[in-house]
Amino acid sequence: MSDYRPMGQFGIGQPIKRFEDVRLVRGEGRFHDDVNLSGQAHAVIVRSIHAHARMLAIDAARALRAPGVLAVFTGSDVAHLGTMKMLLHRKRPDGSPMFAPPHRGLTRERARYVGDPVAMVVAETLAQAEDAAEWVRIDYEPLPSVTSTAEAVGGPPVWDECPDNVSNVHEVGDRAATEAAFARAARVVRRRYVITRVHAQYMEARGAVGAWDPGEQRYTLHADVQYPHRVRTALATNILNVPEHQIRVIAGDVGGGFGAKGWQYPEHRLVLWAARRLGRPVKWRCERREAIPADEHARDNVTDAELALDADGRFLALRVRTLANVGAYVSSDRNLLATFSNVATLVGVYTFPAAHVQVTSVLTNTNSTAPYRGAGRPEATYVIERLIDDAARELGVDAVDLRRTNLVPASAMPYKTATGVTYDCGDFPAQMEAALKLGDVAGFPARREAARRRGRLRGLGIANAIERAAGPQPEFAEIRFAPSGSATVFMGTKNQGQGHETTFKQILHERLGLDPGDVRYIDGDTDRVAFGMGSMGSRSTVIGGTALWT
Missing domain, CATH: 3.30.365.10 (Aldehyde oxidase/xanthine dehydrogenase, molybdopterin binding domain)
Structure with a gap:
């Protein structure tokens, strides 16, 4: 490719201004809020104010009498709609099938997290819908809840059918070989790493407009989604049970997605169903204050990681036990994707003769989790690189030298890792040395001392990231x-x-x-x-x- 030349001023690699x-x-x-259809009504979702509560009664009488209100729908109204389905086949620790409770659009009987959709108010204007939503009276009986990942196993049950809150367990690597390596290790370094829950906070909060054409017998969904065709498939085959050609999904400009604007959110089915029920388009716009309770979240892991080393500082084995918080509902494979899709890269770019990773997905009274900005890749890199840094401190050796000792050499390519993936190419030692030179790591002590004299702290962070994308x-x-x-x-x-x-x-x-x-x-x-x-x-x-x- 040394003689490659881009074609013309607009070719690949040319520094042009973006056309859009x-x-x-x-x-x-x-964008979504620019979409307005003739005759549309406006929807507001009434959400649970409790992390866990039994709903003894829902009184919508006053809301229904409010000006402009067309309807107030609750879980019993949409109970006939389908749910998303799991294709993954995971097991619980005892070998029984995983427990994966799907969300039904509007919850019935119990609310299981703050923000759980309980009712939908539809009115002529958004202001009227918002006012009427304040008049929906819900008689809650608060129940014990668990929101902490570390306290999920054995905490108050999110679902009575799953008293230990363990949804499933996923394992990668060779447990027996790893145990043997730890048994003969000269040193073992153990640490716990907590990766907090995050939310995407895109510039444009989510929204959906649903329409029904009785003449064509077709639904149309306008929504800011990242994969419209998969949203159509999910709605057709799982939720509405109609042929795909009876649903059209349109996504215009999207003000940020980052993984969190994935496929099937409850509001998608609700506006479509309500549009057919009321005979007019229905629009829902998520307010900024509503985004965190309404959306899927991400991360939220507690990881216990152990590194076994020989007397010369060479890695013998890696053992990782992670609790992955998947929230109160596991509606589709998407809600487990980040828990397993990149655990194989926990070994990073380092030589490990043995490794074993166990991820336990736990249920809590929180929003479901799903892919966001890397879907497990940042978590894996964070754990292995932090562990190496902590090992260097504990052993009293230089963190760079410890990495040098254990990087997979270019001569080993293609290299099959202890977690079962194959790196087809890569010169990891050369890449790290180039980064050290570019960052002038040799001159870092002098810069740190100069900062100390100014009353400032200066640190050095090193991470050799690898990801499957x-x-x-x-x-x-x-x-x-x-x-x-x-x-x-x-x-x-x-x-x-x-x-x-x-x-x-x-x-x-x-x-x-x-x-x-x-x-x-x-x-x-x-x-x-x-x-x-x-x-x-x-x-x-x-x-x-x-x-x-x-």
């Missing part, structure tokens, strides 16, 4: 040519601010020589784009771009 930014900076984007799912790209010579490109990925239009137009220019001004870009509409897996996991350019190139 012109309309966005002019305020001409079409761009999963091998298929992706869709289509180019349609007009007689005039212009073209329209349809992509199955979904832009959320990453600049997809620019990226894919550059690829198309490189491949076919088309001027970007002659190319129209379309994504996010299941009626216009035939298929798509969407955007997540650092895959859009790698997989979507390859589909477009080929």
